[in-house]
Amino acid sequence: MLQISASALSDIRVRAEASYPYECCGALLGAIDEGSVTDEAGQPINAVRRVVETLPIVNEAEVARLIDRFVIEPEQYLAADRAARAKHLDIVGFYHSHPNDTSRPSEFDREHALPNWSYIIVAVAKEDGAPRSGTLQSWELSHDREVFAEEPIEAIESPESPEPIIEAPSPKGN
Amino acid sequence: MPNLLIPIALRPYADRQAEIEVDGANVRAALEALTTTYPQLGAQIFDETGELRGFINVFVGSDNIKTADGLDTAVKPDDEVAIVPAIAGGM
Numbered sequence: 088m089l090q091i092s093a094s095a096l097s098d099i100r101v102r103a104e105a106s107y108p109y110e111c112c113g114a115l116l117g118a119i120d121e122g123s124v125t126d127e128a129g130q131p132i133n134a135v136r137r138v139v140e141t142l143p144i145v146n147e148a149e150v151a152r153l154i155d156r157f158v159i160e161p162e163q164y165l166a167a168d169r170a171a172r173a174k175h176l177d178i179v180g181f182y183h184s185h186p187n188d189t190s191r192p193s194e195f196d197r198e199h200a201l202p203n204w205s206y207i208i209v210a211v212a213k214e215d216g217a218p219r220s221g222t223l224q225s226w227e228l229s230h231d232r233e234v235f236a237e238e239p240i241e242a243i244e245s246p247e248s249p250e251p252i253i254e255a256p257s258p259k260g261n
Numbered sequence: 262m263p264n265l266l267i268p269i270a271l272r273p274y275a276d277r278q279a280e281i282e283v284d285g286a287n288v289r290a291a292l293e294a295l296t297t298t299y300p301q302l303g304a305q306i307f308d309e310t311g312e313l314r315g316f317i318n319v320f321v322g323s324d325n326i327k328t329a330d331g332l333d334t335a336v337k338p339d340d341e342v343a344i345v346p347a348i349a350g351g352m
């Protein structure tokens with residue numbers, strides 16, 4: 088399951104529309120709770136991935152393929168991972184848009200995915216002359232890499248800003 | 262022994278470890294040592310023909326082995342070897 092705030096989802100939709108007709112992509116930063124239920128091979132099957140923030144990443148696909156491909160180069164992955172760890176977060180998944188298509192994953196998406204991450208796909212198409220995001224779904228690859236299944240998205244409150252390190256002195260007396 | 266860094270999505274296949282010390286004088290030997298111990302991890306990074314999947318990269322220090330000698334790239338005992346996915350998709 089994926090937990091994400093309405094504002095983070097809205098960020099993804101805005102980027103999908105701004106990138107149209109090209110694909111946008113980015114990382115989902117947050118925390119993974121693997122849960123306690125495992126399959127017979129000992130692998131988690133009820134993990135909860137909670138998104139704290141989204142990180143846009145420049146689509147490095149070749150220009151002629153920007154309409155139907157996204158590529159995050161390994162150096163970009165490493166930079167995203169460093170950015171996450173600097174905030175004490177982990178990469179919990181990725182998002183990308185499907186201009187003029189549905190929010191279902193392609194065979195190419197499945198072949199290039201890893202289990203244990205969430206993959207958000209948002210459809211985007213022109214409506215009354217302006218790009219409009221449509222359906223948004225999250226997908227999870229099975230451990231045997233065969234099935235890219237839809238996972239539930241649970242709305243959470245936007246994460247609060249971290250606790251201040253120095254607290255205001257409490258009023259004395261009374 | 263070289264230290265192997267595992268991306269978070271693959272850690273469930275390696276007893277949740279982020280770093281594993283492996284024996285091996287080159288990347289192929291290091292990865293074989295890793296995937297012999299953790300065959301489920303092997304199934305994620307190698308395809309059915311035993312080749313590294315196209316989107317899986319391996320860095321020795323800051324160098325991608327694709328720009329070095331591939332799986333034959335030498336690994337020194339104090340090297341850090343990282344498995345790094347390139348993320349790709351589309352329609």
Ligand SMILES: [Zn+2]
Pocket residue numbers: 183184185191192193196208350351352
């Ligand atoms: Zn796609």
